[in-house]
Amino acid sequence: MKLLLPVLLLANTAVAQGSARQPPNGPPVRHPGPPGGGQPGRPPSSTGHPSPPAPTDPSGPPAPPTGPGGDDFNPLEHLGANSPWFPGPNVFGIPRSAPEGCAVDQAVYISRHGSRYPDPGAYNGWLTLHDKLQNASFTARGPLAFLPDWEPVLDEPDQQLAQLSPGGYEELYTYGVELRTRYPGWYKYGSPFRVFSNDYQRTVDSARLFARGYLGPNATTLGTVHPILASDPSVIANSLATSDSCPTYNDRSGAGYADVWDSIYLPPIAERLNQLIDGDLELTPDNVSNFPYLCGFESQITRRRSPFCDVFTPEEILQYEYRQDLRYWYGTGPGSFNNASVMLPVIEGVVDLLKSGPETPVEGASSGPNITGPLTVAFTHDNQINQLVSSLGIFDEQPALTADSMNSSRIYVSSRNNPMRGTVTFERINCSGELYLRLLLNDAVYPVPSCRSGPGSSCPLDQYNDEVLAGKWEKAGTFESFCDLEEGSVTTSPDGGVTFFTDLTLPAIRSVQP
Numbered sequence: 253m254k255l256l257l258p259v260l261l262l263a264n265t266a267v268a269q270g271s272a273r274q275p276p277n278g279p280p281v282r283h284p285g286p287p288g289g290g291q292p293g294r295p296p297s298s299t300g301h302p303s304p305p306a307p308t309d310p311s312g313p314p315a316p317p318t319g320p321g322g323d324d325f326n327p328l329e330h331l332g333a334n335s336p337w338f339p340g341p342n343v344f345g346i347p348r349s350a351p352e353g354c355a356v357d358q359a360v361y362i363s364r365h366g367s368r369y370p371d372p373g374a375y376n377g378w379l380t381l382h383d384k385l386q387n388a389s390f391t392a393r394g395p396l397a398f399l400p401d402w403e404p405v406l407d408e409p410d411q412q413l414a415q416l417s418p419g420g421y422e423e424l425y426t427y428g429v430e431l432r433t434r435y436p437g438w439y440k441y442g443s444p445f446r447v448f449s450n451d452y453q454r455t456v457d458s459a460r461l462f463a464r465g466y467l468g469p470n471a472t473t474l475g476t477v478h479p480i481l482a483s484d485p486s487v488i489a490n491s492l493a494t495s496d497s498c499p500t501y502n503d504r505s506g507a508g509y510a511d512v513w514d515s516i517y518l519p520p521i522a523e524r525l526n527q528l529i530d531g532d533l534e535l536t537p538d539n540v541s542n543f544p545y546l547c548g549f550e551s552q553i554t555r556r557r558s559p560f561c562d563v564f565t566p567e568e569i570l571q572y573e574y575r576q577d578l579r580y581w582y583g584t585g586p587g588s589f590n591n592a593s594v595m596l597p598v599i600e601g602v603v604d605l606l607k608s609g610p611e612t613p614v615e616g617a618s619s620g621p622n623i624t625g626p627l628t629v630a631f632t633h634d635n636q637i638n639q640l641v642s643s644l645g646i647f648d649e650q651p652a653l654t655a656d657s658m659n660s661s662r663i664y665v666s667s668r669n670n671p672m673r674g675t676v677t678f679e680r681i682n683c684s685g686e687l688y689l690r691l692l693l694n695d696a697v698y699p700v701p702s703c704r705s706g707p708g709s710s711c712p713l714d715q716y717n718d719e720v721l722a723g724k725w726e727k728a729g730t731f732e733s734f735c736d737l738e739e740g741s742v743t744t745s746p747d748g749g750v751t752f753f754t755d756l757t758l759p760a761i762r763s764v765q766p
């Protein structure tokens with residue numbers, strides 16, 4: 253349903269969701285509830301709109317900044333959170349290699365889970381569409397010719413819904429191999445290694461598959477995944493889904509903006525497509541709004557390009573992409589008051605870790621190294637990644653997105669921020685003893701406009717902490733203040749940073765083998 257009725261869905265975030273541990277996203281979970289506590293609202297990933305990802309060729313050349321048309325236009329790279337992973341375009345033209353005379357000596361990677369099957373709500377929408385198509389008597393031409401014979405691609409929905417898909421398996425394994433080889437010498441052959449995740453099935457599984465790619469055949473014995481249960485009282489503001497401990501968190505999914513844009517861009521598409529149909533089927537704007545979602549999901553699930561990818565023109569796909577941007581910008585991004593600030597504790601904790609260095613001791617490390625080591629990797633969800641990128645400072649000079657027109661020069665593009673397996677990288681760069689911070693989104697460098705004096709447009713690490721991040725805190729207030737919690741209720745360090753990277757004794761943290 254939600255797929256078919258995006259606007260209604262947006263307005264109604266209180267639909268009950270599944271069971272079990274919910275991904276963070278939804279509205280505020282009052283108190284760190286029992287495990288299970290959840291999120292109201294929408295399915296984790298995303299948005300009212302379904303978001304999918306698709307298969308991609310990781311080795312492809314960097315894509316040029318969004319430009320419509322062109323033979324090499326790939327719709328799978330413009331589906332917002334529904335895009336399968338792809339390397340981010342090098343928007344600023346800054347090389348990813350370490351700047352001359354410098355070395356990356358520590359890095360923290362925080363990623364969304366990999367490509368997955370749809371959540372139950374989205375899948376019900378597929379079934380409804382299928383039903384309606386089956387009931388109608390029609391023929392279709394051109395890119396819609398497949399429609400009368402279309403079948404949903406899940407073969408075991410009971411077991412597959414909401415879980416990682418084969419496209420996700422590939423993204424994660426490849427990711428592990430990539431990081432193992434990206435930083436030669438960081439991993440000592442045959443030694444133990446830990447990975448963090450939010451405590452939700454697909455994020456835990458993402459960490460497990462990453463570890464297998466990173467560690468190879470002995471991953472099950474060498475690796476340990478540490479899921480953190482974000483709704484547990486021991487981790488208030490101290491998890492990978494801090495919105496779960498923030499009662500004032502309320503993701504309205506861009507209501508008032510995304511729906512306005514829907515009413516502008518969708519009707520002409522529905523009208524164009526209806527001209528390709530003969531019979532008793534008439535597609536409404538709602539009906540066509542999720543065709544790109546199906547393009548993304550079907551392509552990564554089957555690893556064959558879905559016929560839905562050819563239904564929208566490139567220009568129409570870019571309009572769909574912008575719709576996702578409005579959903580995230582105003583739902584949990586720069587235009588959402590302090591809903592993006594809930595991830596400030598994570599940024600603070602990462603900066604603390606980079607300042608204390610790779611030899612930082614880890615408490616309670618019974619099954620792994622007793623220091624953090626140079627590489628830290630963690631898995632969470634689309635909204636958490638969006639909150640994170642929105643609070644880093646990289647979008648500070650972006651004008652607010654408008655509901656009635658699309659700015660094609662914008663830098664904030666959800667496809668490049670939180671696609672499936674979307675990744676934020678914090679690299680510590682050492683240039684003859686001077687330490688700098690460099691931020692990357694899906695491997696593309698994004699400078700902080702107010703702090704880019706370092707080599708390769710990086711920011712001196714202390715300046716990032718003392719000016720950029722301190723400025724964010726000053727504007728937002730403490731986690732308790734913007735979440736309306738009693739002062740002192742967070743379990744972060746005194747500076748507001750998460751501690752789970754260095755304290756495994758918190759009751760919310762468990763251990764799982766890859």
Ligand SMILES: *[C@@H]1O[C@H](CO)[C@@H](O)[C@H](O)[C@H]1NC(C)=O
Pocket residue numbers: 256380381384385535536537538539
């Ligand atoms: C199209 O959307 C309308 C609501 O706008 C809904 O009633 C109808 O069932 C949908 N049809 C298909 C084929 O999904």
Ligand SMILES: *[C@@H]1O[C@H](CO)[C@@H](O)[C@H](O)[C@H]1NC(C)=O
Pocket residue numbers: 380383384387
């Ligand atoms: C399709 O037709 C069947 C049988 O006539 C009916 O039970 C079902 O409700 C119809 N589905 C939709 C979505 O219209």
Ligand SMILES: *[C@@H]1O[C@H](CO)[C@@H](O)[C@H](O)[C@H]1NC(C)=O
Pocket residue numbers: 441442469470
């Ligand atoms: C993997 O484990 C086997 C059996 O314990 C051991 O012989 C082998 O050296 C290990 N390989 C690595 C890469 O650690």
Ligand SMILES: *[C@@H]1O[C@H](CO)[C@@H](O)[C@H](O)[C@H]1NC(C)=O
Pocket residue numbers: 498500501502503504588589590591592734735
């Ligand atoms: C989140 O946004 C809603 C409005 O959409 C607002 O009422 C709420 O206060 C925001 N929460 C925070 C923590 O800023």
Ligand SMILES: *[C@@H]1O[C@H](CO)[C@@H](O)[C@H](O)[C@H]1NC(C)=O
Pocket residue numbers: 613622
């Ligand atoms: C960490 O482990 C090493 C050996 O594995 C040991 O020498 C060192 O004392 C330990 N450090 C702490 C803080 O426990």
Ligand SMILES: *[C@@H]1O[C@H](CO)[C@@H](O)[C@H](O)[C@H]1NC(C)=O
Pocket residue numbers: 649650651659660661662663
């Ligand atoms: C479009 O985006 C660019 C890049 O952020 C910005 O410089 C420009 O002011 C924006 N234009 C409008 C009309 O918002």
Ligand SMILES: *[C@@H]1O[C@H](CO)[C@@H](O)[C@H](O)[C@H]1NC(C)=O
Pocket residue numbers: 357682683684685686687
């Ligand atoms: C930075 O690198 C230099 C060598 O160029 C090394 O001597 C120094 O210890 C490093 N600094 C830190 C904080 O790691």
